[in-house]
Amino acid sequence: MPNELPVTxxxxxxxxEDAARPEPDRTPDVDAxxxxxxxxxxxxxxxVEWGRRVVxxxxxxxxxxxxxxGCGTGRDxxxxxxxxxxxxxxxxxxxxxxxxxARERLGERAAYLQVALGTPGMPPADLPPFDAVMSVxxxxxxxxxxxxxxxxxxxxxxxxxxxxxxGGAGQLALVDRAxxxxxxxxxxxxxxxxxxETRARLDRAGLEPLRVELRPDPLRVEDPALLERYLAxxxxxxxxxxxxxxxxAGFVRAVRLAMTEPVVDYIRLEILARRR
Numbered sequence: 001m002p003n004e005l006p007v008t009x010x011x012x013x014x015x016x017e018d019a020a021r022p023e024p025d026r027t028p029d030v031d032a033x034x035x036x037x038x039x040x041x042x043x044x045x046x047x048v049e050w051g052r053r054v055v056x057x058x059x060x061x062x063x064x065x066x067x068x069x070g071c072g073t074g075r076d077x078x079x080x081x082x083x084x085x086x087x088x089x090x091x092x093x094x095x096x097x098x099x100x101x102a103r104e105r106l107g108e109r110a111a112y113l114q115v116a117l118g119t120p121g122m123p124p125a126d127l128p129p130f131d132a133v134m135s136v137x138x139x140x141x142x143x144x145x146x147x148x149x150x151x152x153x154x155x156x157x158x159x160x161x162x163x164x165x166x167g168g169a170g171q172l173a174l175v176d177r178a179x180x181x182x183x184x185x186x187x188x189x190x191x192x193x194x195x196x197e198t199r200a201r202l203d204r205a206g207l208e209p210l211r212v213e214l215r216p217d218p219l220r221v222e223d224p225a226l227l228e229r230y231l232a233x234x235x236x237x238x239x240x241x242x243x244x245x246x247x248x249a250g251f252v253r254a255v256r257l258a259m260t261e262p263v264v265d266y267i268r269l270e271i272l273a274r275r276r
Contacts, residue, residue, distance in 0.1 A: 051076035062086035070138020074102030118142035140167035149205035168269025178258035
């Protein structure tokens with residue numbers, strides 16, 4: 001049944017020898033991805049439960065260095081720090097607005113890094129190696145998953161786990177059909193990968209796939225106004241950035257009316273892997 005709005009063990013990690021090395025806090029020159037972080041955080045998001053599922057699979061030790069790859073507003077990072085306050089956390093995102101919201105939420109409990117995942121040299125390989133990488137609802141925004149996993153593997157210790165939840169094959173098919181009905185063009189800006197290709201990409205990057213699964217998690221939003229806010233903030237941003245602001249509300253409403261039912265048809269790709 002759709003959701004409605006109104007622990008897997010990770011492998012043992014080797015002790016780290018660079019505990020005194022500082023965390024990064026830098027903002028390289030990258031093409032920023034702009035989000036309305038406050039509007040995003042104000043929504044009753046299913047992402048909260050996805051984050052809980054990811055954090056529950058991490059078993060860090062005090063002092064372990066953790067990378068939150070695509071941290072958004074820092075909600076999942078805050079959950080991690082509530083459960084494991086002694087880890088050293090780096091929050092990474094391509095959006096300056098999201099990083100600003102994460103910094104407001106977490107303050108000096110984390111370091112911050114503005115980079116775009118899946119682009120050459122990102123994350124920078126000169127970072128101190130991470131003991132684990134977590135990511136919630138981010139990887140499907142990265143077009144090149146081979147580059148994504150290779151970049152993450154380059155900054156992970158041997159044996160370090162990667163735990164992720166992102167959109168998977170078949171996600172948003174209903175919403176995509178509505179967008180196509182409104183625009184007359186196929187609309188799929190995301191990389192919704194399947195299990196087989198994800199396992200192959202992880203393996204090529206030097207990451208051993210331990211568990212890769214698809215899990216349907218549809219979201220029903222009966223309130224038309226809330227559904228329009230959700231679509232505008234979470235899903236249709238790429239379309240809205242390409243049109244005048246005066247046209248935004250009409251476009252979002254047209255997409256909502258073209259949907260055959262008020263369901264955001266999420267299918268989650270859940271990943272547990274380990275750096276070889």
